[in-house]
Amino acid sequence: xxxxPLSDAVEALTTLNNQRxxxxxxxxxxxxxxxxxxxxxxPVLSVLMSDMxxxxxxxxxxxxxxxxxxxxxxxxxxxxxxxxxxxxxRQESAAASPRIYGHPNDAPKHWHLLILGSTSARSRKAMxxxxxxxLMPRVYLGPSDATPPEDALVLxxxxxxxxxxxxxxxxxxxxxxAELHQALLRVQNAIDKAASITPRDTAVxxxxxxxxxxxxxxxxxxxxxDLYSPGxxxxxxxxxxxxxxxxxxxPDLGQMSLE
Amino acid sequence: xxxxPLSDAVEALTTLNNQRxxxxxxxxxxxxxxxxxxxxxxPVLSVLMSDMxxxxxxxxxxxxxxxxxxxxxxxxxxxxxxxxxxxxxRQESAAASPRIYGHPNDAPKHWHLLILGSTSARSRKAMxxxxxxxLMPRVYLGPSDATPPEDALVLxxxxxxxxxxxxxxxxxxxxxxAELHQALLRVQNAIDKAASITPRDTAVxxxxxxxxxxxxxxxxxxxxxDLYSPGxxxxxxxxxxxxxxxxxxxPDLGQMSLE
Numbered sequence: 001x002x003x004x005p006l007s008d009a010v011e012a013l014t015t016l017n018n019q020r021x022x023x024x025x026x027x028x029x030x031x032x033x034x035x036x037x038x039x040x041x042x043p044v045l046s047v048l049m050s051d052m053x054x055x056x057x058x059x060x061x062x063x064x065x066x067x068x069x070x071x072x073x074x075x076x077x078x079x080x081x082x083x084x085x086x087x088x089x090r091q092e093s094a095a096a097s098p099r100i101y102g103h104p105n106d107a108p109k110h111w112h113l114l115i116l117g118s119t120s121a122r123s124r125k126a127m128x129x130x131x132x133x134x135l136m137p138r139v140y141l142g143p144s145d146a147t148p149p150e151d152a153l154v155l156x157x158x159x160x161x162x163x164x165x166x167x168x169x170x171x172x173x174x175x176x177x178a179e180l181h182q183a184l185l186r187v188q189n190a191i192d193k194a195a196s197i198t199p200r201d202t203a204v205x206x207x208x209x210x211x212x213x214x215x216x217x218x219x220x221x222x223x224x225x226d227l228y229s230p231g232x233x234x235x236x237x238x239x240x241x242x243x244x245x246x247x248x249x250x251p252d253l254g255q256m257s258l259e
Numbered sequence: 260x261x262x263x264p265l266s267d268a269v270e271a272l273t274t275l276n277n278q279r280x281x282x283x284x285x286x287x288x289x290x291x292x293x294x295x296x297x298x299x300x301x302p303v304l305s306v307l308m309s310d311m312x313x314x315x316x317x318x319x320x321x322x323x324x325x326x327x328x329x330x331x332x333x334x335x336x337x338x339x340x341x342x343x344x345x346x347x348x349r350q351e352s353a354a355a356s357p358r359i360y361g362h363p364n365d366a367p368k369h370w371h372l373l374i375l376g377s378t379s380a381r382s383r384k385a386m387x388x389x390x391x392x393x394l395m396p397r398v399y400l401g402p403s404d405a406t407p408p409e410d411a412l413v414l415x416x417x418x419x420x421x422x423x424x425x426x427x428x429x430x431x432x433x434x435x436x437a438e439l440h441q442a443l444l445r446v447q448n449a450i451d452k453a454a455s456i457t458p459r460d461t462a463v464x465x466x467x468x469x470x471x472x473x474x475x476x477x478x479x480x481x482x483x484x485d486l487y488s489p490g491x492x493x494x495x496x497x498x499x500x501x502x503x504x505x506x507x508x509x510p511d512l513g514q515m516s517l518e
Binding site: 112113115117118135136138139148151152153154155156157158159160161162163164167 | 371372374376377394395397398407410411412413414415416417418419420421422423426
């Protein structure tokens, strides 16, 4: 258990949503043990998950599921289990990392719009995978570096009317970012007040920050700030996440005290 | 009556559509007497209209209508009537002239696309007046020099998929241009074969060429050639019209023989 003031940070981040335990584990391994050869020992994983409010039984069930999904593998070493990402779990974690950990300065500055030849040319899901967000039937927005389908009419904006953000910005996501922003400010406040932060605290806070951020940022394509309304906090959240993670450098799990 | 081979040209141009007589008169005055002070004497107008296959009675009725519409005015001079454009008739004729007489080299080379904030933001008619052609609901195309509504999202194309022309090109207009193109080739052939062309022949041929061309070209915004399908003949028609009119310079109506 983290103590005051860091427990405030944990509370802010764990009350945001009903976290799925398997998804939280995906975050933990993706953040703390993404490199080839990285492992997390059973007892270390247990205390981290416990610090995040997850019961041991729930962690066991979720680990079982992730092993079945070929995301996690576990081997015995003496009395301990050593858990690690599988090759495919590592690959998918690495694929998502640029979106999650990207520095605010690396965010796309330009965007383009494209029109598909017909509504059935590509599904919304296929377009999302290419990095494009829907504006209206057949019409999508994406960062300039996203590659459009070959048969699309591609256009560069020369004006930016106020109604665009209203129509394109997902309302539920705007609300989710506003709540995350509040939580991240509480985390920042708690860290600033803390006399010291142990490697274990650091690991727990990192995972919770990344987890809540990842849930939102991976739900939509990355687009320049000026496409959004003034009240949109997605980009502010990235700035806060980036600055918080730099204050919470990845700890050495092998040296972590489990007291 | 024009004689062979020029009568072929007249036939090609008068069988294209059921010409409204008042509309043909608008062409005659717009082409032959657009300048302030230009008049057409009654007997001259009669032979020109008769050469175009219009009966005297029909011309009288149409003149009456155009006087009521404040497009034409007629004054008596001895035994003759002198007909001319009114100030507003002249103004509207002058406004349409750039689209009708524009040289092929002056056609727009670039275009942009715009998206309106809602389907009800502007009517199709209002957009057509601004020079924009509809592609799909809320989406319009126009030449780069057409000024978009202030609240529109304006974009420049960076790709040109083949489906664009299919979707945007009005099918009926494509067919009308194909027929006009055939007729203009017959006119060109007739002119090339003719031993001589009198000022009266010239006036009749000019008016028929301009009239059939005007009917089509004023029905749609002017857009660059590369937006259209390979089979589109609108731009070829402009080239032919331009070259034919240069071979048929505007005659001096005062010197015209009415024999």
